[in-house]
Amino acid sequence: MLTLLLATVESAPAAESGPIAGLKQTFEHFGVEPKLILFQLISFLILFGVLYKFGIKPTVATMEERNAKIAAGLKHAEETQARLAAAQSESAAIIKAAQLDAQKAIDEARKAAKEFGDKQQAEAITRAADLLTKAQQSIELEHKKMLNEARSEIARLVVKTTEQVLAKKLSDADRASYNEAATKELSAL
């Protein structure tokens, strides 16, 4: 194209000298008319205006509207995400508080159970000690009672045997002597 354009410039008669005259000749050679260019420019502007009014402007408005919607959606999404994060934080705090409360309740229950168990154990020990003491006292009493019964029985047997022996062995002289002593004793009362 450039070679063809250079050839045309070189081969064109030099009716007028200078580059402007040459450019003019070239435009004329290729059929370029200023009027046509002007009309084409006007037509283009009219077409541009029509397209701008009925095509580009509504499209731009729609795009801006969609952009606004998208921005609003993004903002809403961010807000939702923030609320979600806040809700998660709140729920985490609530769960943590609930865990603390539950742990506290468990600790108190364990403490109460331990105290109850200790108390029961102490009472059981006390009862066992009381039972042991009572059993020992009962055994001691039973032992003393048995000893007393044995002592009484032995004494009774000894006295009975002594009576039998004395009844056989005491002579009248012995009895008379004892009677005199008894008389003196009773008289001295």
Next chain:
Amino acid sequence: MAADKQTKLLAKQLFKLSLVNGVVSPEQVTGVLGWVEKYAHRRPVALLKAYHHRIALELAKSRAEVEHAGPISDATLKQIEAAMTKRYARPVTATARPNAKLLAGLRVRVGSDIYESSVASQLATLSV
């Protein structure tokens, strides 16, 4: 039949009439019995029972029953009589009654009082 209050009071009065110097007099008792027989009381049996009870108690206070094991002399009885007469400040007569269960020694009963010094009582003390 139990004696009522009036019968007991009358028996007490008759009992006092039966004493002479603090001692039961047989003559007075005979007179009291004659009076009771002559003047019939509305409850004569109850009256005589109450009177007999008082006379028996009084006679028992004047009598010392001496239970003994083995021989006992009259001197011993006299000695006991003297001791009881002095103790009760009234004439006390002693009567002897053998009791072999005493083994040896004496048991003197004056009324409801008992004085004992015997082998059996000492052995009984040991067996308790």
